[in-house]
Amino acid sequence: MKGATVLRKMIVDQVSGMSGVEGLVLTDRSGTLLGSTLRDQKMVEYLSFMAGILPMFEQVGFFDQQRVKHVMVRSPSGGPVMLFVTEYEVLGVLSSKEGNSQLLKRNIEKCLVECS
C-alpha cells in the first residue's frame, strides 16, 4: 500500500508531465487544497470550490445517489478545465486548447487507476 503523500506525488508528477497539461490542483473531497502547480491563484480557488461543492450535491440526491466521476468545464476560446473525482481526493487539471481533451482525460484516468 502506497502512502498518501507518495501517492499524491506520483499522481502530480505523472499528470504534470503529460502533454497538454498546463497545471493541476489536488484537493481533498471537501475542497481543501493539498497541492498545486498552478500560478493562477483564481483558478486554484475555483478548482477548490468546485471540488468542495460536488459532495454536497451528491449527498442531497441531486444525481440519483450516483457519484460524480468527472467534471469538464469548456470554453469556446481556451482549453478545458477537468476535475477527476476519486474516493478521497479531487484532481483538477487545466489543459491547453491545442491538445486532445478526450485523450488527455483517458490518460489521466488510467494514471489514477495505476497509482491507486
Place this chain on the structure above:
Amino acid sequence: MMELALRELENMGGIRHACLMRRDELLVSTFPNFMYARLCGLAQLFNQMLSCIANTGRDYNEIQIELEDRVLTSVRLGEQGLIIIQTEKEVNLALIDQAFKTMKPHLLEVLQDKNAPQQLKFGVSVEPPVAIAETTTLVEWSDEKQQGLRLLLAEYIGPAALIVLSKVVQEWTDELPNHQRELSVLLERLLSFIDNKEKAEAFRLRASTFLNL
C-alpha cells in the same frame, strides 16, 4: 415548436433528455415531470459554477458532469439562458456541439421572448409539474415560510438549500399526519445538513425566530 426542437436533439444518438432554463425558471423540458425540482436546483448549481469561473477572467460557458451511467451537460446561452441535457456516457460530443450551434438561434429567441410561459410543455407528462412551494400543504406552513427558510438555509449550505428543504419537507409530510407535524422536528432534520456545529446553532436560532418556535 421548442419542444419539437428538443425532441430532435433526443433523436441524435445518446441524448436522453433536454431542457431550457431562464435563470432557474424552467421554460421547456423533455425530462420527466418528477425531475422539475431537481432541474431547478441543477440550474442553480450550474449557474453558480459558471459565475464563479467567470471571476478567473476566462470565457467558460459549458459544464459536463459525468456520473456513473450518464452525463449532465449544461451550456450557457446569452445572459440568462441555460440548456441542460442528459446523455449516455459514450456520447459523440462533436455531434452535440453541432446540434447546439444549429439550435442556438432558436433557443435565444425563446429566451428573449418575455411572453414565453414559465412552463411551455413537458414531454413525459403524467401530471402538471408542481412547484416546490406547492408540494406542502402543512398545518402552520406557507409559501412564505418555505421561501424564507430556504433563503436562510442557503446562507449556510448554498444553493443546495433548495433541494435539501424540498426533500426534508417532503419526507416530513409523508411520514406524519397534519396534526402530528411539528416545526421543531423539521428544523432538527435541516440541522443535520449543516456540518459545522457553530453554524448549525446559528441557523437554529435564526430559524426558530423566523418560525416563531
